[in-house]
Amino acid sequence: MAMREHQGSEIVQTEACEALSGLIADNAENTTRAGSAGAIEDLVVIMRRLAESKGVHEEACVALYNLTRNHAENTIRATTAGAVEATVVAMRCHLDHHTVQELTCMVLDGLVCNGAARTRAGNAGAVEAIVAAMRRHAQNERVQQIACLLVGAVIYNNAKNATRAGSAGVIEYIVVVKDTHLESETVQAWACQALHNPVIYDTANRARAGSSGAVEALVEAMHRHATSEAVQKDACRALHRLINSNAGNVVRARNAHAIEVLLAVVSRHAANEEVQVQAAATLYVFGEICLKGFQAGMPFGTFDRDVPLGVKLLKTVARHGNASMSTSQARRRNLLGVFVAAKSCVECGIRNARRSCIGCLDADSTKVRYCDQACQLIHWSHPAASHRVECGSHMVAHDESSSAAV
């Protein structure tokens, strides 16, 4: 009642919001009751009327957050009442206050769980407001974190908002954040997350990310935080999106040694299924490109001339993964199968190679073939895909042309 009768009074409203928060805090029954009594609509009216008051906004946001958090009915009620728009106005009016930015981001994050709210948020200028908050509070880790999560949420399944985010410079900003917080595992993990959604629906953003150095930043994060499962999973996921249908980013990733890093991730995090799924899915994209090169014969284009590394990649893709992977196991195995069927030399790629490693003779699908001893020797001590490691046997040459054992 007090909220309705004294809509113009800053002090009354601040105290009323505070009291409301106290009543509903962790009390589901009171939360529902307050929602039905029109508390949400009142809060929105207050936020609009006292847009200039920082104190009112802080308390109103806390109340709104408590009313809508994990409460579907109140979330819809708030969206219908214009809470999304009122929150964005608050973000804009109090850009300098990090507490208001934090609170408004938290409220919005709860509201944009449905498509209608995301559209309203986009139209109200939420994307630009979030990017402005990120820039203004660059040193505040909490603001960075919640803003990164929110920008992903607002863009989720909304192509228009993804385009808005691109134009607002979110990608360039995230790359800068990644570059300046290289050692912080948490910052790296959520920056990887934030890169994912802007590039998933928008090809222009994918190109933008590529030219801003996002690919190199992701590979660097994977390299630097090799033991962090969170960084590996989210970086792989974002990298997968960046190289999807973007030849420039594929070349960038290759030059940044993404394949070597991904192969290391697969073996280091063998026990973590989520990491395995993301890394193997990303490697599959490279595998398809490598195989095209193999099939085209030598030399096979500008992508890669490193056949041993390519074969190691094909084997890894065929071996790893599980039912939850988007690419079927049959398709992944087939990549290796095509290479094996061509009887290509594992070192130089030439087809119908007649020599093979005796230590691998019994491994039917992974028979290791060479055109001659020179190729075999080079493969044995390859820097990134040494057969010495994979074979595990002493090096004995086996010549098919002069042996009955084939």
Ligand SMILES: [Zn+2]
């Ligand atoms: Zn060869």
Ligand SMILES: [Zn+2]
């Ligand atoms: Zn061998």
